Amino acid sequence: MSTAYQKRIDQEPSSIRIGLIPILSVMAGSMLVLFIPYIASMPLLPPFGLMLLIAWRLIRPGIWPIWIGFPLGLFDDIFSGQPFGSAALLWSLVMIFIEILDNRFLWRGFWQDWLIAAVSIMLALIGGLLINNVIADAGNITILLPQIILSIFLYPLVLRIVAWLDRKRLTA
Amino acid sequence: MAPPDKRRPGFSRKAQYKIFTGYLVAFLGAFGGLFLLVISYLDPAAFSAIRHGAADLTRPVTEFFTVARSTGQKGSSEVSAYFDAASKNAAMQRELEQSRTQLIEARALKQENERLRSLLGLVEEEGQPVAIARLISSTSSSTRRFATLGAGRNQGVEAGQPVREQRGLIGRVLSTGINTSRVLLLTDSNNVVPIKRASDGTVAFAEGRGDGLLNIRLINIGVNDIKPGDIFVTSGNGGLYSPNIPVAIVDSLASDGAVGHPLSDPAAADFVVVQPIYQPELVPEAQGGAADGEVNSDDAEAGTESSSEGGQ
Numbered sequence: 226m227s228t229a230y231q232k233r234i235d236q237e238p239s240s241i242r243i244g245l246i247p248i249l250s251v252m253a254g255s256m257l258v259l260f261i262p263y264i265a266s267m268p269l270l271p272p273f274g275l276m277l278l279i280a281w282r283l284i285r286p287g288i289w290p291i292w293i294g295f296p297l298g299l300f301d302d303i304f305s306g307q308p309f310g311s312a313a314l315l316w317s318l319v320m321i322f323i324e325i326l327d328n329r330f331l332w333r334g335f336w337q338d339w340l341i342a343a344v345s346i347m348l349a350l351i352g353g354l355l356i357n358n359v360i361a362d363a364g365n366i367t368i369l370l371p372q373i374i375l376s377i378f379l380y381p382l383v384l385r386i387v388a389w390l391d392r393k394r395l396t397a
Numbered sequence: 398m399a400p401p402d403k404r405r406p407g408f409s410r411k412a413q414y415k416i417f418t419g420y421l422v423a424f425l426g427a428f429g430g431l432f433l434l435v436i437s438y439l440d441p442a443a444f445s446a447i448r449h450g451a452a453d454l455t456r457p458v459t460e461f462f463t464v465a466r467s468t469g470q471k472g473s474s475e476v477s478a479y480f481d482a483a484s485k486n487a488a489m490q491r492e493l494e495q496s497r498t499q500l501i502e503a504r505a506l507k508q509e510n511e512r513l514r515s516l517l518g519l520v521e522e523e524g525q526p527v528a529i530a531r532l533i534s535s536t537s538s539s540t541r542r543f544a545t546l547g548a549g550r551n552q553g554v555e556a557g558q559p560v561r562e563q564r565g566l567i568g569r570v571l572s573t574g575i576n577t578s579r580v581l582l583l584t585d586s587n588n589v590v591p592i593k594r595a596s597d598g599t600v601a602f603a604e605g606r607g608d609g610l611l612n613i614r615l616i617n618i619g620v621n622d623i624k625p626g627d628i629f630v631t632s633g634n635g636g637l638y639s640p641n642i643p644v645a646i647v648d649s650l651a652s653d654g655a656v657g658h659p660l661s662d663p664a665a666a667d668f669v670v671v672q673p674i675y676q677p678e679l680v681p682e683a684q685g686g687a688a689d690g691e692v693n694s695d696d697a698e699a700g701t702e703s704s705s706e707g708g709q
Contacts, residue, residue, distance in 0.1 A: 258536065267609045
């Protein structure tokens, strides 16, 4: 057996790595908006932070307490351009929403999870628009359509990324 | 496969309390978010320090990506230029001939213009640019249209200053950090710019719609003689934007004006210019704050709105 494998056998990955990778990946998703240097004239970029959060939540229920939406949402608020507190509120609600569904519908597959994710993303984006509309009249829901559709269809890709990260996280 | 159900803890009091506390804290988090929203509604500048701190910290990285973007754009346009070089060359020759004669006419007009202006005693100096920088990122996943500019207080940028590129107006500075600042783009639904038609000076307002287009509202309602293709420039009213910066071109007509698209393209602009406020004495104290003031006008509703969300 080669030494490359010997090092990995009977090794537990560090608990720091197990705990940090999900959180850091969601934070990186929130910051992605900074690193896409396109100056958009309408909302188009999917909310990657939220999508990663939902994907982690659905793949690994139980790694986070229910209230994880609040701190991660606060971090997202720094970069998103939404009024401060918007993601903290909406992400908290999304986490509670998923928790309730998770308890109610135990037998789910990929398609049901995708549906849950799609509904959550849609509600969060519409909620963000409503909050903006109260504060500054940001337009009607039609301007969100491209973003919503793009987000829903990109979700399986985000799920793949999360699954890959999860493998990296748990193998030493 | 159904996941193992860890959430039904049986008769363990401790485990039951734990679940209850989890929900409680989650709802507290939601209310915390609501509370922060109310604060940012009452005082929009409340959290700008955190945002600018973060923007300043991440600036080296975002700037790197922006430079990569603009070199990429240049490279691709250079490559594509080879493909239709011959036909382009002929077309450009023709254009050159035309513009040569136009240039001579324009020179004559300019001289005449200067002469007439000096007669009127109207000597206007276009202010020196405050800073020239790149737009390094934007809020592309939010319905608000902000961009981050790679220059801030250290470069002399102040809230309220107009930002433009060669082709036209981009927006105005909303707030400043140390080396970055936040720009409210023309297309944001909260940005209202006083404009006039370039051909005859018909006065109007340009208002963002949030989807990349602008509503053009005439001040004289009733006589809507706008035609598609009309060009609007800043009028200089209000003292914020200096006059004659190109703003929008009309696409289609609406009942109370028209819908147009901005002449500037922040996505394609390599560098943008921050200009000084045109007539600072006309602008109310702290323009950035005033702009945010508009944002504030109906706060109480915001609270009820989000709380009803929470109820769902």
